[in-house]
Amino acid sequence: MTSNMAGNCYVYITLPNQVESITAGRFTLSTNRQGIIIGRFVYGKTYLARHDALPLDPVDLKLTPKVYETVAMNGVFGALRDASPDYWGRRVIERHIGKSPLGEIDYLLYSPDDRAGALGFGLNQIPPAPKRTFNQTLDLVKLQSIAEAIIKDEELPVNTAEMQALELMLAGTSMGGARPKAVVEDENGLWLAKFNRFDDKWNSARVEYAMLVLARMCGIHAAESRIVTIGNQDVLLVKRFDREKVQNGYTRARMISALTLLKAEDSHRSRDKWSYVLLVEELRRISALPIEDAHELFKRMCFNALISNLDDHPRNHAFIAREKDWRLSPAYDLTPTAPLSLERRDLAMSCGDAGRYANAQNILSQSGRFLLTKDQAQNIIQEMEEIVRQNWYSIMRSVNVSERDCELLSGAFIYPGFYQDELL
DSSP: OOSSSOEEEEEEEOOTTOSSOEEEEEEEEEEOTTSOEEEEEEEOHHHHTOTTOOOSOSSSOOSSSSOEEEOGGGGOOHHHHHTSOOHHHHHHHHHHHTOSSOOHHHHHHHSOTTOSSSEEEESSSSOOOOOOOOOBGGGHHHHHHHHHHHHTTOOOOTTOOHHHHHHHGGGGGSSSOSSOEEEEEETTEEEEEEEOOTTOSSOHHHHHHHHHHHHHHTTOOBOOEEEEEETTEEEEEEEOTTEEEETTEEEEOEEEEHHHHTTOOSSGGGGGGOBHHHHHHHHHHHBSSHHHHHHHHHHHHHHHHHTTOOOOOGGGOEEEESSSSBEEOOBOOOOOOOOOOSSOOBOSSBOBTTBTBOOHHHHHHTGGGGTOOHHHHHHHHHHHHHHHHHHHHHHHHHTTOOHHHHHHHGGGSSOGGGGOSSOO
């Protein structure tokens, strides 16, 4: 494998209702004389000839024989970036390989096959057989100890085989984030296990679980989740909504992040594209049910403001296609932030005329773009505000969030500036 930005690999895809992947095309990275990294992707002729062939995404890589090129994001197309390891996954891979940083092709090739979505990568034209065995929920103790060692940059636990570190690389398959995580399996399917960190200010696993429960109470389509306790450690399990267990394996859903749909980057250079208002416009173009998904996105925007989830960046919103059509994915990564300002808090994405201001009037200002009348939008805000106000504490306590943690986070919910009349 390479250890720089140049290289090439085959891109595999698992089509709807299948468990075996096929080769969709070829991805290459090269550097021109000016030092600019160029990414190129081309679909294979055999793939294009299939009657059931589907594009990798609904944005950039249409189903045509042309050679696609990009210089954005170090030459990595959005759909491929979404299937690449996130911060935590890259850290695990670098720890295993013993080298940092690696090239983008390396991260694609070293990451495991149960990454997010329906894509895979390899050096051979013929894809490998799909993985049939996964970490089991019984392995959470082992995975937790490995995660803690990596966080602290310590030696791996004694008697830990190299394969166990490789298993933890399943953590690199999520849609984004820096928290330690791994993929585990039980009789119901695959789950993303999210571990607490030793330096967390509160029990993050239980708090996030409480927010997923609260979101469903507000009428939001949130990911299925549960808490398991291993020894004295709590772990949040979030059901993989891009996988479905069938008799002979797992079917896969194509998946892209809002970052890809917005044609944006993680860096500050494209923060002007980080916008719920822009996102709903793009959503309406690709969704099979644009009105329903637009209303759902509005609710999530409002919910994030109500709980001070200020980490609602475009990687924390996704779109999936289980068949041909695309839909907004279930909500995930809903986490409150410890209060700072009482007057103003900003979401990660612009939500109205006053930019990122997490304020009811600002959220209401562009409600028409979400296919809502002002009255409809106002009713949604009022109903959700009442549900959050009346239930956040009881839900937190019902899932055993401690009284101390509830007190630490009490200022996150419906902060005073949310109803300030004048937009700052």
